[in-house]
Amino acid sequence: MAITYKxxxxxxxxxxxxxxxxxxxxxxxxRYTGFEESGGETYSSTNIGTxxxxxxxxxxxxxxxxxxAFENVVIGWLENSLDVSAMQASIAANIESQIxxxxxxxxxxxxxxxxxxxxxxxxxxxxEVNDEE
Numbered sequence: 001m002a003i004t005y006k007x008x009x010x011x012x013x014x015x016x017x018x019x020x021x022x023x024x025x026x027x028x029x030x031r032y033t034g035f036e037e038s039g040g041e042t043y044s045s046t047n048i049g050t051x052x053x054x055x056x057x058x059x060x061x062x063x064x065x066x067x068x069a070f071e072n073v074v075i076g077w078l079e080n081s082l083d084v085s086a087m088q089a090s091i092a093a094n095i096e097s098q099i100x101x102x103x104x105x106x107x108x109x110x111x112x113x114x115x116x117x118x119x120x121x122x123x124x125x126x127x128e129v130n131d132e133e
Contacts (some may be wrong), residue, residue, distance in 0.1 A: 002036070003034040003035065003036045003088070003091065003092055003095060004034065004035045004036070005032065005033070005034050005035075005088060005091070006032075006033050006034075006035070007030060007031070007032055007075045007078065008030065008031040008032075008033065009028060009029065009030055009071055009074055009075070010029055010030075010031065011029040012025045012027065012028050012029065012064075012074065013025070013026055013027040013029075014026065014064065018055060019055055019056065019057035020057060021055065021061050021063070022063070022064075023063065023064035024055045024061075025053060025055075025064065025074070026052060026053055026054065026055075027050050027051070027052050027053070028050065028051050028053070028074055028077065028078060029049075029050050030048070030049060030050070030051065030078055031046050031047070031048050032046065032047045032048075032078075032084075032087055032091070033045070033046040033047075033091070034046075034088065034091035034092065034095060036095050036099070038099045039099075043095045043098045043099055044095065045090075045091040045094035045095050045098075046091075047087045047090065047091060049082075051077070051078055051081055051082060053077065053081075
């Protein structure tokens, strides 16, 4: 099956006011995830990052709105400023290594890979007090 990619924008940082505009975004926090189903299992890999932007007065400005339409605008910014093909290649390679592993962990069977439990501290005995004197 083919990998399905999805953007997630959990946060943006904005100047309250800059260059005569309100809510001027200067950093976008993103997660770009690929999903693929294989053999009844779903495999995924995520690229997480931030991308900085600088607004210059006089350039076209899109005011912030808390809407899906604005989210699509921000995704457009990311797709125009990041190497999405390289991100997809990295995600695809990671998913492929999950589906068809090329490495494994090996242990000596006569050794216990679990660290030993330290002995319990000695219990101090209470001293008897004799009130008969």
